[in-house]
Amino acid sequence: MRAFNFLDKFDKIETNTMVIDKGLGYHYVEDFLKVCGDYFNFIKYGWGTSILYDDSIIKQKNEVYDSYDIKSYTGGTLFELANNAGKIDEFFAEADRLGFSAIEISDGSTVIPEDERREFIKQAKDLGFFTLSEIGKKNPEKDHEYTTEKRIELINKDLESGSDLVIIEGRESGKNIGIYDDKGNVMMDDLKEIVSNVPNNKIMWEAPNKNQQIDLILNIGNDVNIGNVNSNDVISLETLRRGLRGDTLGKV
């Protein structure tokens, strides 16, 4: 039973929230899901972290995430490494063996021709994975080469290719990348231009910092899709979505 259930704050918000797992212990995951397992539906094993520990822990974690209807996937960096090594078929098979139910296709650290990208998205879909694709470069200088128009074009192309959700790169830091300036503030003009030209329910904004989450909620809506949330901040984000925190109280 929920506490304080005489307050009218319980309508389920239809949205997507993605949390980063950068090496969480299994018992920690079990414990924190009891508190916040209803408030996110994607877990990303950040970048190449899932290579570094025993596969039995990955399988265990994926099972418990799955029991909360949380889709799991590895960071796109691992996909890119597999592609560089010419081992994409092995990559998809291994993701399946480990219990990952989603795949991220990205080119944040490497160069992948557009037609190959399109093929990878299709291949992941055909194999039954929920397929996310990411727009953005890890290196800020390279990322800044993308104009807003280019980002919009890339988003819409990915959706045409069959991507289920398109992620806008924000990294773990949320600074000097994508729609964020070097202090982590949202560049509102860029945000609004993108929002006007894409289907918003198909976009997931990586927004690790609270000020970014607030700006997205207040400008796009409390059902905006948000990713790269720290595991300690899931409940905080949900209170922002529902106006249960000063920053959004009375505004959502």
Next chain:
Amino acid sequence: MRAFNFLDKFDKIETNTMVIDKGLGYHYVEDFLKVCGDYFNFIKYGWGTSILYDDSIIKQKNEVYDSYDIKSYTGGTLFELANNAGKIDEFFAEADRLGFSAIEISDGSTVIPEDERREFIKQAKDLGFFTLSEIGKKNPEKDHEYTTEKRIELINKDLESGSDLVIIEGRESGKNIGIYDDKGNVMMDDLKEIVSNVPNNKIMWEAPNKNQQIDLILNIGNDVNIGNVNSNDVISLETLRRGLRGDTLGKV
């Protein structure tokens, strides 16, 4: 038994320390209390977080906090939401049912007339709750409208109304609010003016950041009441209070 007990650092400091719980798992709480349960005596379930998870977890956590003589309460935001909904009696009853032993009365996100505030403090006291009241606005622009003189007046009025402890708002960030400038530095003139005009053992300073904790300890004393401490920083704060860390070693 304590380690290194030949060092003369074990006198209990009579003070109040308040920690934020923004959605901690039950087993995590059990585990971390074994390390630091002697070093704080208030736990605040931040803002409206306690609405979002099963009441059985709240009850369990309140019981284990209680076993360490740690008083629990919900963030004032939840009190304000209940007040807005005209459900204050239900709020107090529910807090009691869940095992909360303290109440925070605040107007950080809403407007509450002074006489109503006074009544709420009395009502909470009459119901047997340890009663904290908070001075400050969540919105920095509104908070800046308070002069230091006004803050002093409000503090003393709350104490006259029966408040057991008056909290000075610092938020989770500790920036651009109350006695903190936009970089989170303590504005010393403001601090000193308040300290000279209120009973210091009745004030709790929200001070989430280490530099703030150091400034408060070195300027007010190592028994200054400090709140909004991160659950990972309880032991760190206690070492600062006791001169067990470079920043205060030889100075307290």
Next chain:
Amino acid sequence: MRAFNFLDKFDKIETNTMVIDKGLGYHYVEDFLKVCGDYFNFIKYGWGTSILYDDSIIKQKNEVYDSYDIKSYTGGTLFELANNAGKIDEFFAEADRLGFSAIEISDGSTVIPEDERREFIKQAKDLGFFTLSEIGKKNPEKDHEYTTEKRIELINKDLESGSDLVIIEGRESGKNIGIYDDKGNVMMDDLKEIVSNVPNNKIMWEAPNKNQQIDLILNIGNDVNIGNVNSNDVISLETLRRGLRGDTLGKV
């Protein structure tokens, strides 16, 4: 078994990594070691924290750290406090009783004559402890009095005295100290001058922040010794060392 083992990223890197324990619970430690226990070999109970909780927890934690071949020691601040109290023999005996296998000799918060420092290093070694010594002052103003030449001289003297590893102070914050400016950026000229004049495998750089870890890895090598790593960041650091994260992918 490791996941994604068709990728060629599994060669063990011969290096030293030191993590700070600033009051971790026992079960948390057990849980997180299953994920990252292979990727660090020193644990430091920061500054004077180990005084504050029951010695049975310290012994338990030291046993489980030991089972992963992770050497444990108390922060140098505790050594300095014992020295100030004239209780160095008691300090070494107590460290042994609690299962600490290493000792840090420092003068970050106090003044210790050079010949006494040399004696302490020898004494710790003779007692069978792995012996680390630290160069740097906790107080930034005092720390800035050290020229780079002086740091180099002190490092080499400590090594002559028998120190197994010399730590360059970076504090928990990594700002305005040692080789870091007040924003936490590495001062490259200072770094390079030190690196050219000392045996690098004998130096451990305290580098709590990701940008610092990246700069050290890209400038000194992926086997650079790094310390003051947050317990949440062990896996992240190892991905940086191996080129499994965008920042170092293709560069190590």
